Amino acid sequence: MLLFSLLGLTGASAAETWELDREASRIEMIGTADGREAVTRVEDFDVDLDGDLDQPGEGHVVLTLRSESITGGNDIVDGMLHGHNWFDVENYPEIVLRSTDIQAPAAGELRIEGELELRGETYPLTVPVNWTRQGDRVSVNGRLTLDRTDFDMGRGAWRSEGTVKHEVHVDFTIELLAPSPS
Numbered sequence: 001m002l003l004f005s006l007l008g009l010t011g012a013s014a015a016e017t018w019e020l021d022r023e024a025s026r027i028e029m030i031g032t033a034d035g036r037e038a039v040t041r042v043e044d045f046d047v048d049l050d051g052d053l054d055q056p057g058e059g060h061v062v063l064t065l066r067s068e069s070i071t072g073g074n075d076i077v078d079g080m081l082h083g084h085n086w087f088d089v090e091n092y093p094e095i096v097l098r099s100t101d102i103q104a105p106a107a108g109e110l111r112i113e114g115e116l117e118l119r120g121e122t123y124p125l126t127v128p129v130n131w132t133r134q135g136d137r138v139s140v141n142g143r144l145t146l147d148r149t150d151f152d153m154g155r156g157a158w159r160s161e162g163t164v165k166h167e168v169h170v171d172f173t174i175e176l177l178a179p180s181p182s
Contacts, residue, residue, distance in 0.1 A: 018138065020047055024175035027065070031148070032165040040081065044069035047174060056102045056110060065095040085155040092119050097127075108132060118151055136178035144170040 027042040044066040051059020067089040071078050082089040094117075101113040108130055116125040129142040147166045148154055154164055 018049070018176040018179060021137075021175035021177050025173060027170070027172045029070075030169040030171060031167070034163060038072065038077075038164075040070055040072045040077075042066075042070050047176070051102070056104045059099070059102050061097075061099045061102070061112065061114075063097040067093050067095055085158050086153060088119055097125065116151070118153075121152065123151055138176040138178075139173065140176070141173040142171075144172075146170065 025045075027045060029040040029042075031038050031040070042065050046064045047061065048064075049059065049061040051061075067087045068082060070081055070087055070089075072081060081087055084091075087095075096117040097114050098117070099112050099114040103111045103113075105111055110129045110131060112127040112129060114125050114127065116123045127142065127144055129140050131138060131140045133139075146168050148164075148168050149159065149166050158164060
């Protein structure tokens with residue numbers, strides 16, 4: 001169901017570490033449940049990346065989401081999302097996207113090919129992203145539209161579109177801060 005994508009590359013050498021600005025970064029999954037828009041947030045995630053904007057094909061990114069941090073904003077929805085029919089957080093505490101190839105089709109754009117590890121399975125995933133750099137900050141954002149059933153999300157009675165539609169949008173903004181000078 002997820003996810004996501006992320007980041008490109010930062011132009012920093014591999015020895016430098018960019019810091020995730022957690023307050024300014026967000027990942028949201030937007031679906032339709034009972035005919036209404038339903039927004040689910042991922043509140044705890046990390047991004048590890050290395051590479052150079054001038055050579056995106058040589059870069060790598062790993063996005064790790066903590067399954068238990070996925071929230072719909074109330075205990076009832078969270079209990080459902082965390083249960084065995086959806087994210088099964090007890091057995092699968094993390095969701096991981098690892099890049100296998102990064103391409104730059106145009107200035108300010110990246111296409112990240114990768115593998116999404118979700119609920120013990122691995123799925124191919126292509127994530128289009130836009131990025132900008134302004135001073136010591138890199139902003140990466142995009143939208144990905146997925147069919148949740150392609151990722152075996154919503155098992156049992158949730159499999160049909162009767163209550164929750166299959167189409168899910170994953171919106172993200174990742175803000176990175178430049179390494180501090182040593």
